[in-house]
Amino acid sequence: MREPPGGSSGDAPAFETVARLRGRLGQYLSGAVGRTVSVERVTKFPAGFSWITCEVSLSGFPGVNEAILRVGPPYGLFAPYSAMPEFESLSALAASEVPAPRVYHASDDPAILGAPFFLSEKVEGDTPLPWGSQGQTIQGARRESLAADFISALAALHRFDWRATPLAKWGEGVTHENAALKQVDDWEARFRRWALRPHPMAHRALQWLRGNAPVAERLSLVHGDYRLGNFLEREGRISAILDWELVHLGDPIEDLGWAFLPQYRGGTPLVCGLASETDFLSRYEAQAGRPVGPASLRFYRVFSLLKLAFTHMAAARCFENGLFHDLRMPAMATQISPVFRQIGRALDEAA
Amino acid sequence: MNNSLPRLIDGMVATLRKEVIPRIEGEYARGQAFGIIYMLNNLKLRCSWSNAFLMEQLKALEGVSRDLAPLAPDLAGAPLPDIHAPAALPEVGTLEAMRDAGDGRVCDLIDWLAANRARLPAEAAASVESIVDAYLARQAKYEISTSAKPMFVEMSGGAEKT
Incomplete structure (x- = not known):
């Protein structure tokens, strides 16, 4: 016990x-x-x-x-x-x-x-999951409505003036220049805590990230896990964005990189099963008030894949230590290699 | 064990699917049962009866062969066993440690290359990177080819995917 x-x-x-x-x-x-x-x-x-x-x-x-x-x-x-x-x-x-x-x-x-x-x-609503309820995708007007809310909420979060709130203290030491590398450092520290064996692909990706870190155009509140599965839906509208445990200050493009992950597309080519990448970006840019640089987005896509691989390692570690017996944990751990393969392809495309 | 491990796993999975899961109450508990199926399917692709288990049986056969051999002159035409167990097979733990040590070395090489790239001939650095990338792709491909089809829909919903 x-x-x-x-x-x-x-x-x-x-x-x-x-x-x-x-x-x-x-x-x-x-x-x-x-x-x-x-x-x-x-x-x-x-x-x-x-x-x-x-x-x-x-x-x-x-x-x-x-x-x-x-x-x-x-x-x-x-x-x-x-x-x-x-x-x-x-x-x-x-x-x-x-x-x-x-x-x-x-x-x-x-x-x-x-x-x-x-x-x-307690906010009313249900949670659509990335793998769909019984594998079904979000369709039609419901999809359009959720996409609009999902993109608007993200843009509003990134426009939010955190400096005018008690969160201003979070800004100490975070700069436009170091925002990306601070996140790489944080996640590398987690990787070293969680990994059960050496993972050369993690080293390869970390070195690539260190060599390609962008300067943040803006410092924003970053949700850290913004995706399908982390909001409540009520009557076709998003009633609340949930699961803020990874919230931090950083480059807002980080949230886009995570939301764009193939794992959260619900079996569709759409970002979080809601909107095409082009549509998502144009609507986000219009509402956030800033363009999304392709190099930044590429960086945060690779970073997000690596974060996902590390999260799977955390699941493996939790299960291996006997702290959790939930079989979803070792099931998640089986996904480290597929994510590594996606990282390899992303690095090939970036070369 | 007298059945093959793959058939044993297929039987366990079929029993869980047809006889057990339909009688389990609660989405979470059924999801966990699907988790058992998923992990069994992964084991099926990667496991076999262990070297140590089979080695012990071979050693027993070697013993009976050795004990019977002196009687051979009196047993003309008898089908006497003549089994020799391999001297030693590597333990799984030994192979795992060798793999981890090798991967640790590749990690070190990747980090070293990043730290020293500026002073290396560009062509040599690019070649190392290309060889390492090919190794990483090969390992990922093999790992994925020996993984079962994911069952996250079933595990989260506690019901067969429709």
Whole structure:
């Protein structure tokens, strides 16, 4: 059994047990809002490899009966976690044009639930997945509507004036010149932590990225995992962009490189199964107010493929360490070589 | 084991599909069962009964051959076994360590080339890169050719892809 951080010796962390989770969360929220709050019900969502997501029913919490609790477990894909990047960015974005859940409270103190967590608005909607519901693609007017929202939300995020918010502190040390290389450094450090064996293709790609890093035209809030599967849809419209755990400041083209990955096309030639690359770029450029340089996009496509390969390595590592028994993890790990082959082709095309 | 490993896996997969999964309650649990099928299909493409398992059987055969040999003069025409086990076969762990050491060396070469490229003859650097790229392509191609068809739709939805 995992040692509970902050729990009493021998007990599972509070977030692992519904009764203790309800008690601890209610106690914390009561203290936070200055009145008695009780957690009536907790329902865990089965999806996800990283943060645990639960729907919680609240009583006594001002103006909110249903909310979403996100907990970053010590055995999650990208652990160790902090709730603060997601909480701070979503707090800052509350007044923006980006459709995102409102956030209420957050803490990294393991004494409360045994892991970092935050509480946010429950936004209504379903999540279309990259591999499609039963392999079906998004069609017609629904596709057009979702494409419009998807592109508009991304442009709004990249236009967002983070300097006028508390996120300004994130800008320390990030420049137009080093934004790309900082991300390469961050992901290389993760690669060194996660890889179970030497991967020459990862070295080949890292060296290429270091030799071809672009200067960012703009420094923006970057979602970090902007794609089909990370938004909620309600009646053909995007009701919220989700999963902000990789949010950071950087070159906005990074989000395009990730969204353009073939893995998120839902079996279609379209970006995230929604719009052609040409259409996506022209609409994005018009709304973001800046052109997308081909060299930058090429760089971030290769970078995104490498990030994806590293994420698959994280899955392999989690499973190998015995922290997770979810068979989707080793299944993800089988995709390292197909991604490496795509990187090889991308480097050939760039030569 | 008296059945071949591929047939054994095919049988397990068929049983899971036809008899087990339709009776499992819950999308997540069914998805995990499809995950078992997917991983079994991958094992089928890469695994066989281990060298150590077969070697032990060969050594036993070598023993019976050796024990029977002195009786041969009295057993004219008898089909006596004459089996000799190979002296040694590399353990899988040894081969894996050799592969990892080799790949580690290729990683070092790639990093060294990037750090020293400016002082190297351009043609030599380009040739090294081309040879390394061909190696990477060959390894990726082999790995993919020995991987099962992905089943992410089934694993996420807990139902057969339609």
